[in-house]
Amino acid sequence: MSGLQYDVAIIGGGVTGAAVARELSRYQLKICLVERAEDVCSGTSKANSAIVHAGYDAATGSVKAKMNVEGNRMMGELSRDLDFAFRRNGSLVLCFSEDDRPALKALYERGVANGVPDLKIISGEEVRAMEPNITDEVVAALYAPTGGIVCPFGLTIALAENACDNGVEFKFLTEVTNISKIDGGYELAVRDKEPVTARFVVNAAGVYADVFHNMVSEEKIQIVPRKGDYCLLDQEAGKHVDKTVFQLPGKYGKGVLVAPTIHGNLLIGPTASDIEDKEGTYTTAKELAEVTAKSAISVKNIPYRQVITSFSGLRAHEKSDEFIIGEAAEGFYDAAGIESPGLSSAPAIGVYLAKLIAEKAGAEKKTDFIATRKGIPHVAAMSREERAALIKERPDYGTIVCRCENVSEGEIVDSIRRTLGARSLDGIKRRVRQGMGRCQAGFCTPRTMEILSRETGIPMEEICKNQPGSEMITGEA
């Protein structure tokens, strides 16, 4: 390996980086993934629509279209192999005026050309028969039965854990500050830590992908963080719609959607505003109001009183409006501009890039690749018998810590002890949904902090919500 530490270094532990890591781990390569945050799934991958798009949106022939349709096709089997939550609930694109019918028809035709199966244009009556809460203004809709909803944390964490089980080394709290070409590969300078050297580099740095790309390539790219605000509603509102309800795309992307989440909440959003701050994950009153107003155009009687949280995510929008995937410089591979439908596309991007890199590296496939991964048991979802048996075996599955989401101590312990275990409260939350419910961690925070401290040896004063600097307490009383 000519003195380099790794064959491949992947920058970024979002869904794209994790997918590339998992697919690359099929090959006989020494791989590491470096992530700035304390955990995977800490950037755009944690704050998005949690949708697996059918694939009719992107222009026919575009990389976005290809990756989306392929990623969607892969998602079912992947969710069974890696044990994360995914459901094909189907999606609807609503058309509100006869004047817009040609645009709906064009969307249908684009979908067919992109290879999206089973698309259908249905009448307003058919839409309302399917979804009684759709507004009366709707005249028609594009129905895509292959559209789905996924747990974005579940997907990303599953890919990462499986990659780790297959030998990929994960380096957290590792922020790459510079990339320089060295003999036979690249050196990644890291803030306050030793540099990382590797023959190949994968740039899956989300909103920062332009920064790294531009360090090695003369063909500059520019990622504009496109901010989107969302509101999440209580599970009591989760059945307000069953399908993912889009509005016919306008100038700023796909507009506001109304969708159930895989865990039974109702999600509305996102807005779309281009900002300069790559860390600007703040919500604004204006945009939250816009979410409310726009969602009401599609769906009536949304119980806005039941909002349990609002959040903002940054889409890594590249100026060309296209995914940039491939070799940007000798041995340096981009997965840049991965905005929507990035979550849907990630598995396909992983396969595509892994194949490119493995071929270039001349790497053989492993014979001992572990293709499956088992998630943390969700005790409350189990049958009575299964649950009773499990509690008998591990009594801590019988102590409920998070009462809103019915999360037991055992599940929290698992989330900490397993491969790439959680090291922060948010890490636990993303793995087992502790604190995700209607009280938003009011009751379970002290107990969860205690368990995290006990399991990891991290002193209570150093327990963080997420990254260092987000300590929960300031000292003893």
Place this chain on the structure above:
Amino acid sequence: MTHHDIVIIGGGPAGLSAAVAARKAGIQDILILERDGVLGGILNQCIHNGFGLHTFKEELTGPEYASRYIAMVEEEKIPYKLNTIVADINKEREVTYINREEGLVTIKAGAVILAMGCRERPRGALNTPGYRPAGIYSAGTAQRLMNIEGYCVGKEVVILGSGDIGLIMARRMTLEGAKVKVVAELMPYSGGLKRNIVQCLDDYGIPLKLSHTIINIEGRERLTGITLAEVDEHRNPIPGTEEHYSCDTLLLSVGLIPENELSKGAGVSMNRITSGPNVDDCLETEVEGIYACGNVLHVHDLVDFVSQEAALAGENAAAYVKNGKRGEKCHKVPLLAENGVRYTVPQVLNVDTMQDTVTVRFRVADVYKDRYIAVYYDDKLISRKKKKVLAPGEMEQVVLKKSSFADYPEIGRIKICTEVE
């Protein structure tokens, strides 16, 4: 399936008082199910005084008040299970609980008393714009961390909402050495008790800003500051009134919500205003044999009233176990809350079977000065009592006498309202 005469869900002040009253009413077979590791509920973290003035005629701390009831439960040898969470209750009064030792168990109850308490409204429910850093706590969570676990949650504090826990925590944080910069309240009046405003804010020079809200939250990792703004009569921020406060901690005391997930699962009908079950004068829900009391029924200001109410639920549940359902031909009269009265508990009165007196508790919708609280039987004014000040933060009550209904055999409704003159 094991059977118990009365199963009580929750071992806080309501559950304990209900248990003691049911035992005194002659029921031997009682079981309390408590999700925490100790009895006493939220009182355990309320280490300030001011509890028990009505019940014990002395001023106790929360843990002291709880310990009195725990002692009664112990003395009566009423069985309880700790660290036991109830997963489900159904209309047949089958209660499924979970704990480490027994796993998943379903028991059958002669009567069920719901006493699960309430939870705090979180930041998310407010849709306050900004970042989502560490350092934002609901006041009760901070209170638990401080008083039970022994940790300080921050040094420079802003409190949003003037509910009682927020006021109590303003004082508590100050005593712990933190700087509480301001308490902001969206409404033009406080949601807490007057005495708490005096003793927890005024005495420590902590400003209370009414008609103010937070319009931005800053800080990516830990909170670094907030922006406060005055609101107009429609509760919309007024441009130009923004004020910035640097702080590492934001405590929220913006409302309590009765925890009725189990009640809903049992098919109990819920009241839109109280977010608790609809009950009659026996505190029986619309599901036979299921009773409710304490903060799960409606949020109280004073634990003394919780104890009183829960004792009534305990007695009535005991009567139900011993005598079965009350007469089918009960004359049920709805209680209507009108003109400034937001709700009543109970919502229905059984005129034939009621006790000699029934206490009706309610809250008003706004701050009123020099108003009357009036009670009407149909359109006939029965009583009218002048109050100098009425405020949403202070629960009010009227007592209805059974004897007063003698002249109204055909009564169709009871109305409780405020009146100006």
